[in-house]
Amino acid sequence: KKEDNEIDEDVKSIWSNLQPIVRGETLDHISNKLDQNNQFKFSILWKVAASIVLLAGLSLWGIGIQQEDALAVSHISIIEKTTPKGVKSTVTLKDGSTVVLNSESTIRYNSNYGDSIREITLTGEAFFEVAKNPNKPFIVKSGNVSTTALGTSFNISSYPECQDVTVSLATGKVKVNQYDVDSKTNAYFLNPGEQLKYQKSTRSFLKSRNKDDEAFLWKDGILSFTQADLPQITQKLERWYGVTVDVTILPKSLVDYDGIFNNQSMSNVLKAMSFSLNFDYTIEEKNIKIMFK
Numbered sequence: 064k065k066e067d068n069e070i071d072e073d074v075k076s077i078w079s080n081l082q083p084i085v086r087g088e089t090l091d092h093i094s095n096k097l098d099q100n101n102q103f104k105f106s107i108l109w110k111v112a113a114s115i116v117l118l119a120g121l122s123l124w125g126i127g128i129q130q131e132d133a134l135a136v137s138h139i140s141i142i143e144k145t146t147p148k149g150v151k152s153t154v155t156l157k158d159g160s161t162v163v164l165n166s167e168s169t170i171r172y173n174s175n176y177g178d179s180i181r182e183i184t185l186t187g188e189a190f191f192e193v194a195k196n197p198n199k200p201f202i203v204k205s206g207n208v209s210t211t212a213l214g215t216s217f218n219i220s221s222y223p224e225c226q227d228v229t230v231s232l233a234t235g236k237v238k239v240n241q242y243d244v245d246s247k248t249n250a251y252f253l254n255p256g257e258q259l260k261y262q263k264s265t266r267s268f269l270k271s272r273n274k275d276d277e278a279f280l281w282k283d284g285i286l287s288f289t290q291a292d293l294p295q296i297t298q299k300l301e302r303w304y305g306v307t308v309d310v311t312i313l314p315k316s317l318v319d320y321d322g323i324f325n326n327q328s329m330s331n332v333l334k335a336m337s338f339s340l341n342f343d344y345t346i347e348e349k350n351i352k353i354m355f356k
Contacts, residue, residue: 142176145169146187149305151282156181159194160201163282166302167222188220190282193235208261209242217253218278224298231258231278241266284326293318296336297353304329305349312354314340 146152146164154162154170158177162170168187176182177199185205193201195214203210205221208228215235221228230239232253239259240250251259251268258273273279280287286303288296296318297308306329318340324332333344333351342355 138174140174141171142174143169143171147305148302156194158196158199161192163190163192165189165281166305185219185221187222188218188281190216190218190233190279192216204242206261206263207241207266208239210237210239212237218282220278226263228261228263229258229278230261231273232256233276233279239268280323286324286327286332288320288322291318291320296320300329300332300351306351307349308351308353310353310355312342312356314342314355 144152144154144162144164146166146168148167150166152164154164156162156172156176158181160181162183164170165188168185168189170186170189171184172182179199180202181196181199182202182204185203191201191203191212193212193215197213201212201214203219205219206228208219208221208230210217210219210230212235215237216233217235217237218231218233219229220231230237230253232255234255237253238250239253239261241261251270253259253270256273258271258278260269260271261267262269274289277287277289286299288299291299293310293314297310300306300308320336320340322336322339324335327335329351330346333346336342337344340355342353344354345352
């Protein structure tokens with residue numbers, strides 16, 4: 064028991080000498096203060112000291128890693144690219160993929176895009192040219208629809224006021240599905256020339272052919288209408304030319320309009336449409352008034 068008491072006292076002594084080690088001093092500081100004549104006692108106490116130092120070091124190392132992880136997360140920011148009405152723009156991502164944004168559209172992605180995943184959120188319409196990377200699928204989320212590609216080109220139209228989200232494939236292959244947690248729908252795979260419409264009201268998909276690549280015309284400056292009603296016409300004119308359209312006299316019958324305009328001015332488009340749909344119009348700076356006859 065006397066020997067045990069002596070060891071306890073020596074452990075306390077060593078612990079007081081351990082404080083400089085935790086603060087960064089060397090183990091020689093302890094060895095110089097130990098009784099060199101008591102080799103057996105020194106061996107036991109030295110093991111105790113080493114264990115304490117190891118535990119203290121591991122604790123500090125773990126804290127350091129947690130601090131580095133938290134710091135890395137805090138440095139991630141959201142990048143947003145937006146085009147106003149009447150403007151189109153091209154965004155090149157750091158992996159070489161390009162995004163052509165239609166008027167009044169927005170994409171958002173993390174500042175660490177491409178490090179581990181390639182994911183983008185879209186509001187509006189955009190055409191994507193995706194750089195190939197089999198290990199990192201390219202994911203676009205638009206409303207409740209998720210589109211996944213490896214290396215391909217495709218168009219997504221997802222304006223908030225529209226009833227549908229439309230995915231049209233130009234090249235390659237994509238997978239489309241709902242990504243909200245309540246969805247039980249199957250995934251759809253598109254081949255070039257196909258498009259998929261997600262109907263927001265029924266939460267259902269409808270696959271069809273992309274007639275004459277109509278979904279891609281806008282990025283080449285071609286304004287197109289297919290069986291467009293009056294609200295669709297006015298919304299498209301406002302977005303395309305950055306104007307406000309006011310219909311002061313409504314038509315006597317339903318409007319069902321088809322037309323294609325290749326890089327035409329707003330006045331030329333209105334002139335052609337007025338003959339087909341039988342209306343008069345005025346242009347005052349950014350304000351258009353339409354009066355049906």
